[in-house]
Amino acid sequence: MDWDIVLGCLFIFVARLGDVSLDTLRVVMVIRGNRFWAWALGFVQVLIWVLALSTVFKNLDKPLYAVSYAFGFACGNFLGITIENWLAHGEQVIRVFTRQGDSLAARLRGHGYRVTVFDGRGRDGPVWLLYIEATRRQIKDVARLARSMDPTCFYVIEDVRAVSTPVAVNSTTPISP
Structure with a gap:
C-alpha cells in the first residue's frame, strides 16, 4: 500500500x-x-x-x-x-389553516408564541389563518402544538429574512405579527 x-x-x-x-x-x-x-x-x-x-x-x-x-x-x-x-439560525413564519382558530391561538399564546388570527373561507367553509413568527428551533414545537389540537390543520412554513419587534403605543408588549 x-x-x-x-x-x-x-x-x-x-x-x-x-x-x-x-x-x-x-x-x-x-x-x-x-x-x-x-x-x-x-x-x-x-x-x-x-x-x-x-x-x-x-x-x-x-x-x-x-x-x-x-x-x-x-x-x-x-x-x-x-x-x-x-x-437553526434565523426566523420562520408558520401559517396554520384551521377550523379551531381561537382555541388554537390561545394555546399557542399560552406557550409564549406571537399569534395573529385572520378569518378566511376555505373550500368547505369558514377557516382561520393563524400567522405565527418563531425561531427555527421553535417551529417544530409550533407545528406539533397545532397538530395536537387540530390533526386536520394545514400549515405552511417559510423562512424570514428580517423581523422587527415594534411596540404598540402605550404598551410594553410587542405587537403580534
Missing part, C-alpha cells in the same frame, strides 16, 4: 468535506444578507478548494484522488446541511 496515495486521498476528502460544508453555510449567509459571514466563509472555502483541486490536478495519473474529491464533495453537502439544520 502506498501511504502517500492514502494520505493524499484523505487530505483531498477532508478538504472537500470542509470546503463544501463552509460553502453551504456561506450560501445561507448570502440569502440572509449577512455580508461579513458570507465574505469570511467564502474566503476560507475557496482557499481550501484551491488546495484540494491543485492536489488533484498535480496527480491526474491517480484516479483515487478524483474519487476522493467527488466523495468529499458529496459528503460535504450532507454535512453542510446537517450543520445548518443544527445551528
Whole structure:
C-alpha cells in the first residue's frame, strides 16, 4: 500500500468535506444578507478548494484522488446541511389553516408564541389563518402544538429574512405579527 496515495486521498476528502460544508453555510449567509459571514466563509472555502483541486490536478495519473474529491464533495453537502439544520439560525413564519382558530391561538399564546388570527373561507367553509413568527428551533414545537389540537390543520412554513419587534403605543408588549 502506498501511504502517500492514502494520505493524499484523505487530505483531498477532508478538504472537500470542509470546503463544501463552509460553502453551504456561506450560501445561507448570502440569502440572509449577512455580508461579513458570507465574505469570511467564502474566503476560507475557496482557499481550501484551491488546495484540494491543485492536489488533484498535480496527480491526474491517480484516479483515487478524483474519487476522493467527488466523495468529499458529496459528503460535504450532507454535512453542510446537517450543520445548518443544527445551528437553526434565523426566523420562520408558520401559517396554520384551521377550523379551531381561537382555541388554537390561545394555546399557542399560552406557550409564549406571537399569534395573529385572520378569518378566511376555505373550500368547505369558514377557516382561520393563524400567522405565527418563531425561531427555527421553535417551529417544530409550533407545528406539533397545532397538530395536537387540530390533526386536520394545514400549515405552511417559510423562512424570514428580517423581523422587527415594534411596540404598540402605550404598551410594553410587542405587537403580534
